[in-house]
Amino acid sequence: MNVLVLVGSLRAGSTNRQLADAAVAHLPEGTSATVFEQLADLPHYSEELDHDDALPQVARDLREAVADHDALLLVTPEYNGSMPSALKNAVDWASRPRGAAVVATKPAAVLGASGSPRAAQWAREDGVKVLTVAGADVLDDTVGVGSAFQAFEEGRLSDADLDLALRDLVRALAEKVEQARTAA
Numbered sequence: 042m043n044v045l046v047l048v049g050s051l052r053a054g055s056t057n058r059q060l061a062d063a064a065v066a067h068l069p070e071g072t073s074a075t076v077f078e079q080l081a082d083l084p085h086y087s088e089e090l091d092h093d094d095a096l097p098q099v100a101r102d103l104r105e106a107v108a109d110h111d112a113l114l115l116v117t118p119e120y121n122g123s124m125p126s127a128l129k130n131a132v133d134w135a136s137r138p139r140g141a142a143v144v145a146t147k148p149a150a151v152l153g154a155s156g157s158p159r160a161a162q163w164a165r166e167d168g169v170k171v172l173t174v175a176g177a178d179v180l181d182d183t184v185g186v187g188s189a190f191q192a193f194e195e196g197r198l199s200d201a202d203l204d205l206a207l208r209d210l211v212r213a214l215a216e217k218v219e220q221a222r223t224a225a
């Protein structure tokens with residue numbers, strides 16, 4: 042099993058990147074994870090670009106990456122009460138062409154970290170909504186880390202209960218992949 046990770050913060054030292062790393066550390070043995078590192082290079086989605094002869098290489102790369110991975114992990118900060126546009130844009134690219142979108146039926150889970158105690162709740166809710174509308178098979182449960190700038194110690198969540206919740210969510214995602222395989 043392999044997991045594609047989309048991290049909505051583009052900055053070095055991102056707490057969401059730390060959360061992504063902490064989640065990946067909980068993946069079952071034998072599972073690999075790849076962070077899609079080109080989110081900042083994706084042009085804004087436009088139907089004019091979405092043709093074989095105009096499709097930007099980075100959009101092609103994103104679609105191939107989503108198609109080649111068994112599951113998606115979306116890790117989002119909260120910007121003005123929602124997910125950052127870079128993340129939404131990536132989901133928009135992955136959600137087309139209609140009827141053959143790489144994101145359709147893809148098992149997915151959403152995590153989020155924010156500097157406030159609200160733990161990116163609105164962004165996480167929007168992440169679940171947007172992925173659901175795009176056709177992914179999304180876990181309703183999410184994990185949020187509030188006061189994120191104080192939440193990590195040596196790459197781990199210092200709150201043991203939160204770390205357990207993260208482990209449970211990641212395992213639930215792995216189980217979803219197994220169920221999808223069994224059903225196929």
Ligand SMILES: Cc1cc2nc3c(=O)[nH]c(=O)nc-3n(C[C@H](O)[C@H](O)[C@H](O)COP(=O)(O)O)c2cc1C
Nearest residue numbers: 050055056057058118119120121122154155156157
């Ligand atoms: C444009 C912008 C808007 C923000 N809006 C919110 C917000 O609505 N709610 C919130 O809790 N934090 C907000 N923040 C603070 C972010 O939560 C914080 O910068 C983020 O958690 C940092 O994530 P990172 O460490 O992964 O970059 C905002 C930050 C930026 C840059």
